[in-house]
Amino acid sequence: MQKMTGKFIVIDGTDGSGKATQTKLLVERMMAEGIPVKTISFPQYGKKSCGPVEKYLSGKYGTADEVGAKAASILYAVDRFDASFEMRQDLEAGTNIVADRYVGSNLGHQGSKIEDSDERKEFYKWNRELEHILFSIPTPDVNIVLHVPTATAIQLAKDRGGWKADIKTDIHETNPDHLRKAEQTYLELTELFDEFKLVECVINENLMSREDIHNKVWEIVKNILNS
Template identity: 40%
Template sequence: MADTKCKLIVIDGLDGSGKATQTKLLCERLCAEGFQARTLSFPDYESDGSAAVRMYLGGQLGESPNDVNAYAASSFYAVDRVVSYLNSWGKDYRNYDYIIADRYVTSNIIHQMAKLKASERDDYIEWLYDYEYRRLMIPEPDLVIFLDVDPAISQQLMRGRYHGDDSKKDIHEGNVAYLKSCRKSAAYAIERLGWTVVKCDDGEKMRSIEEISDELYSIIKH
């Protein structure tokens, strides 16, 4: 796996930070330049591999994210990824130039590590890396880009998406206290794991989609 030429680039961030938008644009730009590139998006809601994730996010296992512990929920998402790897993109990873993923193992770190005490974070990261990259053998990313958005601004974007109807949010999106702890766990991961941060707002509003896309492009071409 280590000798593949394919670059796996992960775009992560908190909810509503522009991951899907930027993943698509980056892939389109690379394809226009003649590279063989594709996107991935996790969870893969269309797949049976995400069944447990859908139960969890839909509140069937408890109304609070904390009703399912970090390790149990992380394994739901890990199953979704390895099923998709085996079923869909494993072969592409051996042939393509770029795969751009909207969320990945990194999302477990942001959203599940948030359930643990600060003193438990390093153990969790060690366990997760061992489980997903070494035991399940899905590839490690070449680059992780974290889209950083002020939470007040991303909440506005989310409201736009659901047209003000909060009942459409999943159990993560609807829990503000939980989202705050996710921000802290992301800040820890950025430092500890060396993720590349792209600031997506100017303190008052979002930067333009094109401006952010240009910055992402220059990072991956660097």
């Protein structure tokens, strides 16, 4: 008899797209329907494994461009490696996992530092091998990419008084040029890899309600859970 395994679902996407909100709504929906689920958020702020990531985000190692894409990626990969052991146990026990950000965040943010298209695609290959082969961290069944255009995200941030005033107000979020490049990189990922599914969160320049976005996310997740 084949051992039943849980599904691994990632909520990722551009800055200001409501990843934490959609993760919460999805987990609540799954729990309400009696579907076994755990959730995790990356980076794991406050944990020892995340220490170098926090220093990087605070600018202690230099600007985002000064810290190379591969060097920064390794910092994040170590944090995910630390979490991977418990995650694997949960998945093997049949528990589903919903992650707020994952490897796709490395591909989106760090890949945006690389302007040459061929070089960037080679980086994607290197990063995926680093995480899933060298570190053997679990591979998601689906990466849901929430897309809010950068101009909209910046305006929303201004409307709510600026980016979140904690460690997450980082050298990425405070750099509009980086945000625009990362947006394009995320869109490229949805074109290159079948497991990256795009969810548009803005229609006719209007941000959709969190409930309507959740319904779009749920349609994707239902298919994964039933596969």
